[in-house]
Amino acid sequence: MAVLAAASLLGTPAFADTWPSKPIKAIVPFAPGSATDQIGRAFAAEMAKTLGQPIVVDNKPGVNGMLGAAEVAKAAPDGYTILIGTNSTNAALKSLMKQLPYNQDTAFAPLGYMGSVPLIVAVNNDVPAKNLRELVALAKAKPGNVTFASASTSQLVSTEMLASMAGVQMTNVPYKSGPAAMTDLIGGQVNLFTADFAVMLPQVKGGKVRGLAVTSTKRSPAIPELPTVNEALGLKDYELIAYFAMFAPAGTPPDVVAKLNQAINAAANNKEVQDKFAPIGFVVEPGTPDALAQRTKAETAKWAKAIKDAKIEPQ
Structure with missing residues (x-):
């Protein structure tokens, strides 16, 4: 046992020297x-x-x-x-x-x-909401009617947190991957998707979907025309990156x-x-x-x- 212990003590620095x-x-x-x-x-x-x-x-x-x-x-x-x-x-x-x-x-x-990275809240182009306030009004009028995609924790929590803070109920549609959820948002199978800039920004800039807000506390230099969720809804404490x-x-x-x-x-x-x-x-x-x-x-x-x-x- 003592020999083994000594060998393992000696082995670690040698391993680190040759690693990787x-x-x-x-x-x-x-x-x-x-x-x-x-x-x-x-x-x-x-x-x-x-x-x-x-x-x-x-x-x-x-x-x-x-x-x-x-x-x-x-x-x-x-x-x-x-x-x-x-x-x-x-x-x-x-x-x-x-x-x-x-x-x-x-x-x-x-x-x-x-x-x-922050996330962007976006809707399918056929959703009749031009901004976040209008989307909240839509969700309030028909509880559970607005559907949203999620393929990761940040996508799920950011939207549920938004719904909770805005006092509305929306229905989650889970996906295995962000790109798959994005395809369905563009196609209109879901109304809303909150996703990181890598997945969302090209589609917003390309006019495939309508961006409504960013989830950070400051506007992003990458898309400065989009308000923060706090600005759009008059909230103070919403932030999710x-x-x-x-x-x-x-x-x-x-x-x-x-x-x-x-x-x-x-x-x-x-x-x-x-x-x-x-x-x-x-x-x-x-x-x-x-x-x-x-x-x-x-x-x-x-x-x-x-x-x-x-x-x-x-x-």
Whole structure:
């Protein structure tokens, strides 16, 4: 036993020195084409340059990101499997699900925060509401008649929170992916969809759907003509933004965490990455693993309150 213990003590620094010695798998728990996928792939490409090994992106969508997150939670803690996490997987799921296949608070080692994007509230072009006030009036006139799509936690909670704060009732239509929900919004199968800029902005700018408001507390430079939800409805406390961060399985060696954090921050500071995603309202915020741990704690509490206030029952 003593020999084994000594060997494992000696093994960790040597492992960290040679890490990474093979490709790394980055699991994106949402569909190809989603904001998480687009941003995750751009970061992975830059991180591969810093780390000297390819990072292979693997999409595992389903259950608001839970399927992909569960796979990382049970992976070996060796730095070769990482999660492109979001507010869905690492803050909100705990309050949305009665049971998770992992302990959200202890299953992951925080690696680094990537950045955030606001969402756009939009309706199908045939919906007779030219602004958010008119949409609320429509929903008040016929409770439950207005349908809305959701394929992620931020999409679901942002709309339920809006309905709750505006005092209206709308009917949720769940989707497996943001792009699929977008197709149905354009086609008129659903009336409303609140989604990140990556999915929504091109369709709003192309006139395929009608944008009504942004979910941040300030207007976005990417589409300054859209008011915030607070401005549109005369509210004060409405805010919901989607964010992205990377995590590894709990127990990943600290030296490996440090190397991954360095690579994440280098990608966040890369001007090409910043310029590429500025049009979708993406704001980078490099930081330490500890800063991400603190943020995750605060965000978990914030989302628990938002989900409770929106009267969303755990599934």
